[in-house]
Amino acid sequence: MEGFLRLGLSSWLIDQCSQLGILKPSSVQENCIPPILEGRDCMGCAKTGSGKTAAFVLPILQKLSDDPFGIFCLVLTPTRELAYQIAEQFRVLGKPLGLKDCIIVGGMDMVAQALELSRKPHIVIATPGRLADHIRSSNTFSIKKIRFLVLDEADRLLEQGCTDFTQDLQVILEAVPAQRQTLLFSATLTDTLQELKTVAMNKPFFWESISEVKTVEQLDQRYILVPEKVKDAYLVYLIQKFQDEHEDWSIMIFTNTCKTCQILNMMLREFSFPSVALHSMMKQKQRFAALAKFKSSVFKILIATDVAARGLDIPTVQVVINHNTPGLPKIYIHRVGRTARAGRNGMAITLVTQYDIHLVHAIEGQINLKLEEFKVKEKDVLKILTQVNVTRRECEIKLECTDFDEKKEINKRKQLILEGKDPDLEAKRKAELEKIKKQKKKFKEHIQETMQKKRDAQVQRKRKKKHLREKKKKAAQ
Ligand SMILES: Nc1ncnc2c1ncn2[C@@H]1O[C@H](COP(=O)(O)OP(=O)(O)OP(=O)(O)O)[C@@H](O)[C@H]1O
Numbered sequence: 001m002e003g004f005l006r007l008g009l010s011s012w013l014i015d016q017c018s019q020l021g022i023l024k025p026s027s028v029q030e031n032c033i034p035p036i037l038e039g040r041d042c043m044g045c046a047k048t049g050s051g052k053t054a055a056f057v058l059p060i061l062q063k064l065s066d067d068p069f070g071i072f073c074l075v076l077t078p079t080r081e082l083a084y085q086i087a088e089q090f091r092v093l094g095k096p097l098g099l100k101d102c103i104i105v106g107g108m109d110m111v112a113q114a115l116e117l118s119r120k121p122h123i124v125i126a127t128p129g130r131l132a133d134h135i136r137s138s139n140t141f142s143i144k145k146i147r148f149l150v151l152d153e154a155d156r157l158l159e160q161g162c163t164d165f166t167q168d169l170q171v172i173l174e175a176v177p178a179q180r181q182t183l184l185f186s187a188t189l190t191d192t193l194q195e196l197k198t199v200a201m202n203k204p205f206f207w208e209s210i211s212e213v214k215t216v217e218q219l220d221q222r223y224i225l226v227p228e229k230v231k232d233a234y235l236v237y238l239i240q241k242f243q244d245e246h247e248d249w250s251i252m253i254f255t256n257t258c259k260t261c262q263i264l265n266m267m268l269r270e271f272s273f274p275s276v277a278l279h280s281m282m283k284q285k286q287r288f289a290a291l292a293k294f295k296s297s298v299f300k301i302l303i304a305t306d307v308a309a310r311g312l313d314i315p316t317v318q319v320v321i322n323h324n325t326p327g328l329p330k331i332y333i334h335r336v337g338r339t340a341r342a343g344r345n346g347m348a349i350t351l352v353t354q355y356d357i358h359l360v361h362a363i364e365g366q367i368n369l370k371l372e373e374f375k376v377k378e379k380d381v382l383k384i385l386t387q388v389n390v391t392r393r394e395c396e397i398k399l400e401c402t403d404f405d406e407k408k409e410i411n412k413r414k415q416l417i418l419e420g421k422d423p424d425l426e427a428k429r430k431a432e433l434e435k436i437k438k439q440k441k442k443f444k445e446h447i448q449e450t451m452q453k454k455r456d457a458q459v460q461r462k463r464k465k466k467h468l469r470e471k472k473k474k475a476a477q
């Protein structure tokens with residue numbers, strides 16, 4: 001308790017913390033809370049599960065209690081699930097204040113959200129896309145007077161990944177006041193430092209936890225080298241093993257695509273494992289329901305794409321399995337950080353094929369630690385190999401019979417409309433491009449064919465000449 005008092009936090013907030021079992025400040029809290037209370041911009045880089053959320057929630061609540069008005073603070077975060085999680089921390093810690101918060105994420109009713117925004121909540125927690133839509137389309141609310149802007153998972157919000165937030169972020173940054181406190185947090189800030197500094201304009205205080213290894217100490221990190229074809233058999237084997245050896249267990253499995261995520265979930269269910277999927281092609285309600293059931297341990301296995309890789313705080317997760325080796329070390333750090341949180345133990349197992357070895361080296365280089373091999377009796381895996389592969393194939397066929405790919409197409413169209421593009425025109429453009437590409441390919445093939453014919457003819461001519469020469473020689477002899 002004294003620790004938090006020393007940082008300058010009020011006793012009512014310290015009481016709230018103790019109710020959550022937060023008794024002593026973590027390193028990131030100890031180092032970032034005082035400068036935030038002093039009014040400085042702050043960039044905090046600390047390992048996964050180290051309490052970064054409370055490091056910004058606590059000082060904001062304290063400042064809000066001094067001078068309450070709405071909209072006081074805007075928190076941006078890359079995923080919808082994370083927005084809800086952060087809102088919950090604000091709610092629990094800010095309960096004595098009668099805090100009004102508002103969550104603005106995609107997949108929910110926009111009209112209801114606009115109404116909530118117009119009621120001036122103290123805290124708005126949003127994903128950039130949906131908030132930017134509200135700013136573009138409505139004048140019933142203003143974020144011109146906010147005191148705090150927080151970017152949680154700040155590096156993800158600034159990078160140009162498959163979901164690119166930069167344009168939406170631009171709209172939002174133009175709508176907030178220049179005079180504000182900006183707080184940026186992530187477990188992986190360092191490679192976006194320059195961009196981040198331009199968002200935090202007032203000479204930000206930068207704090208990074210000094211540690212040789214970039215992942216959590218209590219995390220046991222393993223790999224299994226597997227041929228692609230037997231990957232799923234290894235997965236089933238591993239889950240069976242955990243189920244047999246542990247009474248209370250909970251696993252998160254990460255996959256690279258929504259489709260694989262869906263298929264693996266179907267497959268594991270065929271083996272009677274209590275699994276549930278979470279990916280961006282699911283409806284929002286399904287996404288929430290899946291996560292809620294996993295959090296409450298109704299389902300012991302969550303199979304997810306990288307939509308669940310960052311920030312989610314589910315203390316029961318003991319094991320993370322990477323069904324594919326992440327292409328970027330950063331993604332690996334966040335994925336495996338879903339376990340071994342807040343001082344707990346945990347294990348991460350990455351399935352590595354012969355084509356991914358260079359990715360593992362890149363990961364090891366970045367985290368500064370060698371992954372250890374997870375020893376498996378291959379014989380036991382081979383016993384279930386055929387059954388697993390047949391089941392997977394059956395699940396693939398089942399999925400093909402549903403409208404999964406069609407839904408994907410519809411989602412793509414929706415996305416284009418949101419981006420202000422005409423899907424039919426885009427389709428035409430794409431078809432046209434495809435045609436040009438085909439023509440080019442045909443032309444290239446034609447040229448290659450002609451060249452080959454020429455070469456063949458040349459060879460023939462040479463052969464003929466040689467033959468003639470030899471004939472002449474023989475005749476002369
Ligand atoms: N000082 C503390 N002592 C003990 N537990 C804490 C403390 N601060 C926060 N926690 C708990 O630690 C867990 C992880 O916190 P949090 O989600 O904020 O981590 P994070 O640093 O944001 O991780 P990530 O990088 O994965 O987002 C939460 O359950 C939180 O309640």
Ligand SMILES: [Mg+2]
Nearest residue numbers: 052053152311
């Ligand atoms: Mg976090």
